[in-house]
Amino acid sequence: MIQKLINILFIFVVLSALAFGLVRTFVFPKEMNYYENRYAYKTLPFSVDAMLTNEFQDSVEKALSDQIPKASSMKKKYNENKAAYIRHTMLPIFAAHPDRYFKLLNNLVFGGDQLVYPTRDLTAMKELLAEKAQNYNRVIRAHPDVSFYSFFIEKDTDIQFETGEKVGAGEYFFDLLELPPSHKAIFAVDSYEMFRKYFYRTDHHWNNKGSYEGYRQVLKLLGCNDPPLVPVEEVRVCDSLRGSKNISVGAPIFNEPLYAYRFDMPRLDITIHGDRVEDYGTQAACFAAPPDETKYSDFYGADIGEVVFRTGRTDRENILVIGESYDNAILKLLASHFNTTYSVDLRYYSHYMNQPLHFSDYIKRNDIQKVLWIGNVDFYLMNEFALEN
Numbered sequence: 001m002i003q004k005l006i007n008i009l010f011i012f013v014v015l016s017a018l019a020f021g022l023v024r025t026f027v028f029p030k031e032m033n034y035y036e037n038r039y040a041y042k043t044l045p046f047s048v049d050a051m052l053t054n055e056f057q058d059s060v061e062k063a064l065s066d067q068i069p070k071a072s073s074m075k076k077k078y079n080e081n082k083a084a085y086i087r088h089t090m091l092p093i094f095a096a097h098p099d100r101y102f103k104l105l106n107n108l109v110f111g112g113d114q115l116v117y118p119t120r121d122l123t124a125m126k127e128l129l130a131e132k133a134q135n136y137n138r139v140i141r142a143h144p145d146v147s148f149y150s151f152f153i154e155k156d157t158d159i160q161f162e163t164g165e166k167v168g169a170g171e172y173f174f175d176l177l178e179l180p181p182s183h184k185a186i187f188a189v190d191s192y193e194m195f196r197k198y199f200y201r202t203d204h205h206w207n208n209k210g211s212y213e214g215y216r217q218v219l220k221l222l223g224c225n226d227p228p229l230v231p232v233e234e235v236r237v238c239d240s241l242r243g244s245k246n247i248s249v250g251a252p253i254f255n256e257p258l259y260a261y262r263f264d265m266p267r268l269d270i271t272i273h274g275d276r277v278e279d280y281g282t283q284a285a286c287f288a289a290p291p292d293e294t295k296y297s298d299f300y301g302a303d304i305g306e307v308v309f310r311t312g313r314t315d316r317e318n319i320l321v322i323g324e325s326y327d328n329a330i331l332k333l334l335a336s337h338f339n340t341t342y343s344v345d346l347r348y349y350s351h352y353m354n355q356p357l358h359f360s361d362y363i364k365r366n367d368i369q370k371v372l373w374i375g376n377v378d379f380y381l382m383n384e385f386a387l388e389n
Contacts, residue, residue, distance in 0.1 A: 100162060104253060107245055111192060113254050114201050115245040116156040120377060122167050128381045129169065133176035135386045136373065139359065140178055146363060148179055149221055151374040153206075153214065153326050154189040155199065158377060161192040169377045185221045187214050201256045202243025205296050208234065208260045211329035218330065222319070222370065224337045231261035237286050240293035258294060262287055266336050269310040273352045280307055280332060300328040305352030307343045309335035318367050322346065322385065323374040342366060347384045359387045 044059040090104060094112040101116070102109045110116045140148050152170035159166050170186040177184060189195045198210030206214055216228050241258040260283065270277050279285070281301035286294060297303065303325050309332065316339040321327055324345060327334075335341035342362075350356045363371070379385055 107253060109253075110156075110161050111196060114192075114196060115243070115253060116161070117204065117245075118157065119160045120157045120167055120169065122169055122172060125169055125377070125381060126172065128383075129173045130176055132380050132386060133173055137176075137178045139387050142360070143363070146368065147183070147370045149183045149185075149370065149372045150174070150177060150179060151185050151187065151214075151218055151221060151372065152380065153187045153374070153376045155204065155376050156189070156195055159189055159191075159195070161195070164191065166190070167377075169380075173380055182223075183221070185217055187217060200241065200243055200296075202241060202246045202252070202254055203296055204244050205326060206329060208329075211300075212261055214326070215330040215333045218334060218372070218374065219337065222337075222372065226337060229263050229265070229333055229336060232264055233262050235260055235262050235287060236290075237299065238291050238294050242293055242295040244296070258299065260286075260299065263333065265332060266311060268332060268335055269312070271308045272304055273306055280309075281328070283332075297325065297328070301331065303328070303345050303348060305345060305349040307331070309338075309341040309343075311336060311339060313339050315339070317369040318342070319370040319372060320344065320363060320366070320368045321372045321374060322387075323372070324376075324379045324385070326376060326379075327374045340366070342368065346387075347382075357387075 042059070044055060090102070090109075091112075094102060094109060098112045100110070107115045108118060136148075136150075152173065154170060157167070158169060174184045174186070189198070198206055198213060200207050205211075212231065219228050237258045237260050239255075239257050240252075241256050243256070246252045246254070270280050272280070282294070282298055283300065286299060301307070316337070318340045319334075319338050319342070321331065321334070321341060321343045323343070324347070327343065331341065331343050344357060346357060362368070373379075373385075375385070
């Protein structure tokens with residue numbers, strides 16, 4: 001009798017979870033899948049065409065995988081166990097061949113414990129790079145009173161580690177960009193050793209050494225006369241970085257701590273989308289109370305439409321930084337050298353500011369004297385980062 005009641009209770013719990021998942025899926029779906037760091041799947045609007053092509057059914061299946069209670073927790077546990085098993089069986093092979101690429105789940109591994117992305121093909125990128133160069137050249141010609149600068153960040157996709165052969169995307173783009181050589185610079189990755197020194201093992205961004213070197217190079221590119229800020233100390237912020245390359249497969253293939261430099265920063269007045277905030281990112285909070293784990297975007301600041309830093313140093317220039325997530329780690333450092341620093345991510349500007357970026361009006365309204373384009377090859381390929389003609 002007791003076993004029968006237990007079985008009935010179990011069936012009731014399972015059916016309730018499924019019923020709740022159905023209601024949530026169709027009536028009040030959650031917006032985010034925080035485990036996989038993306039927007040949660042939702043069902044498409046019902047239509048006969050969508051039914052006949054199976055698009056509606058596929059959307060329901062994907063939505064249920066996100067909306068059913070505990071779905072993310074179960075997926076996380078499964079992925080962690082799977083990754084742990086595969087990692088354990090592959091580690092001896094990685095150690096025996098540290099100079100070769102290996103496929104592990106959805107990632108490449110090089111050097112034994114470095115998650116990397118595949119090397120890009122320059123031929124396949126030339127047309128998009130040329131289009132972006134033409135777009136930027138039109139902007140440069142239309143604003144002769146503004147100083148433009150471009151900083152290209154090489155990463156694992158820009159070099160084949162087994163052969164040492166470079167892709168040359170930055171050089172190709174800069175040959176087309178109508179700026180003087182002193183206004184163009186490449187953060188070069190010339191070897192695996194250099195990549196390992198400056199980049200995380202489980203995330204696609206610079207580590208603290210890489211971002212600091214990038215900040216120094218950008219400062220030199222912009223012609224700033226005052227010296228770069230010097231780190232006060234290097235801090236082990238947490239034992240577990242939730243790296244993007246790990247997140248992409250839903251499990252920690254390798255673990256690594258997050259180290260960061262602490263600086264004596266000048267006071268910055270910061271606004272995000274026009275609203276004043278205490279900080280951009282959680283650096284100060286993490287230094288005061290180290291978390292168990294964190295992400296690059298949480299620590300240094302997320303990709304957002306507009307963030308403005310003001311120092312009150314009216315004797316300095318105003319600068320507009322147009323970039324993506326790589327510049328998040330250096331924005332506050334860079335801002336300390338200017339009067340006002342405007343940072344814009346064109347992927348999100350229109351959404352958060354409720355209007356597109358009208359470049360000419362923006363730089364005129366904010367009295368901007370310098371404009372910096374900064375990013376890796378994807379920044380220079382993506383149409384979202386094009387400006388008005």
